Structures are given as structure tokens and as C-alpha cells.
Amino acid sequence: MSQAVPAPIDGDVDPMGSREAGPPPKRRMSAGGVLVRAAVLGLCLLWLVPTFGLLVSSFRAEEAVKNTGWWTVFKSPLDFSQWTLASYDSVIFDQGMGNAFLNSIVVTVPATIIPIMIAAFAAYAFTFMRFPGRELLFIIVVGLLVVPLQVAFVPLIQIFGQYNLNGTFLAVWLAHTGFGMPLAIYILRNYMASLPNEIIESAAVDGASHFRTFWSLVVPMSVPALAAYAIFQFLWVWNDLLVALLFLGAGDNEVVTINLRNMIGDLGQEWHLLTAGAFISMIIPLAVFFALQRFFVRGLTAGSVKG
């Protein structure tokens, strides 16, 4: 049932306002819609089952995990004696996961912020500043997207070796910064190109320098793209094993992915600990995703669709 929205009497009414003038007409779901939703729900459950099993297992005692399936807990879910934090305790304190978790944060946060900072400056220059060779330079940067990061490993290890950087956090920060840069510049430039040019010109007439324009106008207006890229980069660095393994390796500076991998290697017997370890490594990505998921979805379309 659609309701007629009363026409604005004054001509001076925001067209945006009329959208909120009446409640949106409710539509009854068709049989097809119900079917689609049911299918989506079914798929979601199916995909969630292993993770859920992992979660349940991580709270069970070693004996129980190794002898019975995780679903058997449903026979008596309220029997609290079967739940234990022993796995977590063991993983965090005995296996060094607690330390690795902190290391991961130390690696990931700068490895996200540094490339965004640099790429935002670069994207601003590529979008709003005129200099010879701008187009060519941008094409080269975008072209770097097709270069697989593996080809850079050997030269990077050699260069870092000269400066004794291998095994330090700085080495991973630099490596991730370099590897993330082309995509970051590409996404941010495309987004900035969609910002109205008059605003930048207006700032120039108002007397703002490029630096001021960047900080006061372009950065606040680019928050969706910056956030989207930050999430991508954060998740990528957090989940990365290869780069961390090469430039940090195991030991005091190891990150969660390395720690987790070593658990498999060292503890063929105690594989039940992996369930807890896996969950600890997932906490941060899950939190980031749920906190910023609206940017995440937008980030998937960033640069391709205007606005």
C-alpha cells in the first residue's frame, strides 16, 4: 500500500528531506523471496558449521576432543564440567601465543598505517597536482599490481641483510608497505578522482595550500576509501604467513600465523590445541570486520562506482 507524500508547500525544501517524510511502504515477501532467503540461510549455516565445531572443541578437554565428536556436547550442553579453558591456557602461556598475538599487533598496525599515509599523499598528487609525467607515473604504479610479490623476496632479503634488518619488525613493515602500495594508490586515486573538483578549486581560491587541502578536505572526504583500504590491508597483513616467515621467522618476534603453523609442526600429538590457537588468531579479524563491515562492503566497490 503506497501512501501519497504531501507535496512540499515551500519551494525551499530539501529534496533529501522528502525521503523521510513518510514511512516506506511495506512489501509482502513473495514465495520466491522466501525461498531465496531460506537458501541463503541454509548456506550460511553450512559454512558456519566447521567454525562452530572449532569453537566448541576449543573449550573441551583434550581427552574429550580426541575421543568423541564435538557434536556430542549437545547431549548435555548444560553439563558445565565438560567445558574447560585448559586449551587456551596452554596455548597462550606455554606455546607463546600471547606473545605472538602482541607481535602481530605490533606488525599489523604500522604495516597498515604507513602504506595508507604514503599512498594517500601519492593519490592526492596523482589526482590534484599537475606535473609532467603524471599519467605515465601512474600507469607504472598501476602496472606494478601485476608483479607478484614473490619475485621481490630474494633481492629484499639481500638488501635488508646489508642493513641487518632481517628478523626485525622494521623489515616486515617495509615489505608490507611496498607490497600494498600499488593497490592502495590505485584505490585511493580512483576515489579522490570522484570527489568534486570544484571543492579543491574552491579551497585554492580560499587560500589553502596543497598540504592544508589534503588534511582539511581530501582526507575527511576520503574516509570511506581510506577505511576500506585499511581493512583490506589490516586483514591481509594479519593473516599473512609468507612475508612474516621470511622477514621475521620464528622466535621472539614471531606472529600468530607462524606460531600457529609451528604448533602443527611441533605438536603432532597435541593437535587439540590448534582449535584454541586458531580462535585467538581469528579474534582481531572478526572484530575488525564486524566493527567496520559497512566500509568493507563499500570498499569492494570503491573506485568502480562513483560516489
Add this chain to the structure above:
Amino acid sequence: MATVRFDKAQRWYPGADKPAVPGIDLQVEDGEFMVLVGPSGCGKSTTLRMLAGLEEVNSGNIHIGDRDVTSLTPKDRDIAMVFQNYALYPHMSVADNMAFALKMAKMPADERKQRVAEAAKILGLTDFLDRKPRALSGGQRQRVAMGRAIVRNPQVFLMDEPLSNLDAKMRVQTRTDIAKIQRDLGVTTVYVTHDQIEAMTMGDRVAVMNLGVLQQVDTPLNLYDRPINLFVAGFIGSPAMNLLEGEVTADGVRIGDYTVPVSREVLDRATNGIVVGIRPEHWTIAEGDEGLPFEVTVVEELGADAYFYGRSGVEGTPDNLIVRGGGRRSVQKGQTLRAVADPERVHVFDKETGDRLN
């Protein structure tokens, strides 16, 4: 306050095969409201942007007051610009939008606040200072854009089609508001529009441009009464002037069986053929069988007046001859009327060069 002077200023976009503005000479007096008008692509916006410093000047000079600003950056020119889409900073409140330029100029906060409050009062924005632009209507946004220019107290206002994003009613109202504010503040203003009604109603003087070249710079009435060439004649005035090609005879220009009286002296100046221009209101509907006959195709009845659109069928006359007559004449489509031109108000142009002859 300052004068503005363009001295053969040229803008040639890289890669274009001819300049967008080949070289413009224009003098805007102190405190004057100068309107640049012309069809789209005529170089009027380019001219304004050259003055703003947003387009490079390839050759020639631009002066504001006695300063040569040709190679200065926009911020050093002491100008304020209002953009067509307002270019408000979306994440800042109205007050912050208006104060931005003052902040850039490192003005102390309390003086900034005072200036913004004054401008907001002039524009009736006092209640909206804390709002974000997206919570404002189109007309209010336009006023914020004006406010941003006013608080600067610059030497020159530049306005690039500031009304074209408003609805018709708001446009008429804002038109008067802007003209009034400009008169009150007395700031030299260069205003770009494609709408000749805005040009006629707002400007102290109007500069008509076509294909990057200034056609005529004059007061609105002079443009209307004595257009210097065919382009200005056709562009200024609504409905447009009737431009009729005719055969030169001893006592005038013959169109079909009707002869528009034109003096011999004027006719002798023509190089190759003549076009006469007659505004719709300078025709009278003849009762007898004199005048130019035309078949009415459309009648626009406005109450006080009526416009009759018609076809005369004579070669060289437009398909849409427009004649203004008194209202309520009960003229029907398909009827044939006869129109006689007021000989005092006939504009005569050279067909070859387009220049005015009388």
C-alpha cells in the same frame, strides 16, 4: 575594491587545435557588476577561471586594481568565487565553511566569528550556522556559498553560474538577492551565466561572448536597443528577435510582398545582402492588406500580451516568425495575420559580416 582589466588574455588548452579564448580585452570598473553571457562553450567560464587563477593564461595579462595578477596563484589574488555546484565542504558546518578562508588567512578566532555572524545575518543563515551542508535546501546552500565569498571581503567576487542549480522560483528570488547584496557591498563582481535574462536583470554592464570572442560590452538596455551584430541581436531578448533576409530595393528591404522601410544611406553600406532584425514587440498586427502575411502555428496567450508564432512562407524568413500582439484577440491556429514593422525600431545587419548597419 578594484577594477579588473583583461589585456589580450589568451587561454589555449593543451592539445586543442585553437584557443578557447584567443585574447580578450575587457575592463570592469570599480564596484561594477559585470555579467559575461554567451552560449555554452563560448569561453565565458574559461575567462572567469583565468581571472580566478584556476586556468593558466597563455599570453596577455590580467590586472586587478593596479596589480598584475597574471601569474599569481588564486590565493594571492584577493578574490572570492562562487561555484555552480557551490563546492561546499561537506564535512564542515555552515559556520566552518564560511570561516575556512579566514582561517587560512590566519585571522584571530573572535574576529572570524564576528565576520561569519555578520555575513550570516545578511543572508538569513543565522539559524543554520551549526548545520552541515547536506541538511540544507538548495537555496540555503547557495546562500552559504555566497556567504563564503562575502566574509572574505575580497576585491572581486567571481560567480560561475551560481543560480543554475536552483529551481525556477528560487532562481528569480536569489537573482534579486544577489544583485542587492552586490549593490550594498559595492564589490566589483564578474558573473558568468548562459541565461540572458539573468544577464539583463543583474548586470550593470553585460559582455556578450561567442566562440571565445567578446561581441559587445554595454549596458543591458543598449544591448537590447542597439545590438552590434547578428549574434548579439539573436542572443539578447526573449522571445528572440526575428531575423529576416530580404531583397534590397530603392526604399527598403523587400520580404515577399512587404517592404521594410530602410533609408538609402544605410542600404548603401551593405557589402553583400542585408538582414533586418525586428523584435516581436515592434510588429503591429495590421488590419488591412498591408504588411507581411503569416500563417499562425502557435498562439501563446499570456493575458496581457499574446505571442503569435507563424510561417510567412517567404524564403529567407525564419520558420518561426514571432509577433507580439495584444492579448485576447481570439486568434486561431491556421489563421493568416499581417504584421507591420515599426520603421524606427528596425535593426539592419550586413548579411556577409553580420555587423550592424544603422
